[in-house]
Amino acid sequence: MEILEIIKRRRSIRKYKAIPIDKKMVRNVLEAANWAPSNGNSQPWEFVVVQGEYKEEICSLFYEYAKGYIPSATYINAEDKSRMLHYAKDFGGAPCHIVVTYPKDADPCKREEAMQACCAAIQNMLLQAESMGLGTVWISAPLKDSEKVKSIVSLSDDRMIAGIIPIGYPDIHPMAPSRKDPDMQEKVSWLGF
Numbered sequence: 001m002e003i004l005e006i007i008k009r010r011r012s013i014r015k016y017k018a019i020p021i022d023k024k025m026v027r028n029v030l031e032a033a034n035w036a037p038s039n040g041n042s043q044p045w046e047f048v049v050v051q052g053e054y055k056e057e058i059c060s061l062f063y064e065y066a067k068g069y070i071p072s073a074t075y076i077n078a079e080d081k082s083r084m085l086h087y088a089k090d091f092g093g094a095p096c097h098i099v100v101t102y103p104k105d106a107d108p109c110k111r112e113e114a115m116q117a118c119c120a121a122i123q124n125m126l127l128q129a130e131s132m133g134l135g136t137v138w139i140s141a142p143l144k145d146s147e148k149v150k151s152i153v154s155l156s157d158d159r160m161i162a163g164i165i166p167i168g169y170p171d172i173h174p175m176a177p178s179r180k181d182p183d184m185q186e187k188v189s190w191l192g193f
């Protein structure tokens, strides 16, 4: 399948089938991550794959946060609030999460580049998962900055979380959100052509 087709077909999945995923498939997704480009070829990413009680603890933290945040968010309508709260209980029932981490370099530029490399790794993961019929969603704030999540996954003080990726078999197939400026008339400047 064409890479562009996979890129366009991938969606954030917030409801999963109650089917475990094979460890080999997770390894395959991680292999794709490990082949991402990185600053100075540093390959700064490390991964913690969680299920069972570790996953439940991460879900509980997220739900606690969501219960405080979602009801009072003025930009979310009532129907979406209840749907989002339901999803927040367990990330839509994903059987497994992948926590992506990078070194907390003292140099802020290097730290940012390591985070950027992890973003490339995460996108590789999402696309590889899509190509295998698996769904994912990229979770960032507030969990990636949570000391409690770091503690659940036994992350050392010198590493940070780039993102948390629930993964599993999709139980929904959301419509693709439309593109802003789909013909890219405004987003792209061609200089010297």
Ligand SMILES: Cc1cc2nc3c(=O)[nH]c(=O)nc-3n(C[C@H](O)[C@H](O)[C@H](O)COP(=O)(O)O)c2cc1C
Residues within 6 Å of the ligand: 010, 011, 012, 013, 137, 138, 139, 140, 141, 142, 174, 176, 177
């Ligand atoms: C850096 C980043 C952080 C995101 N954080 C969250 C998140 O915390 N919770 C969530 O449900 N989705 C999160 N998403 C998914 C976006 O909401 C989603 O990509 C966007 O709505 C477009 O939908 P699509 O992925 O189906 O194309 C995040 C995506 C990115 C790239």
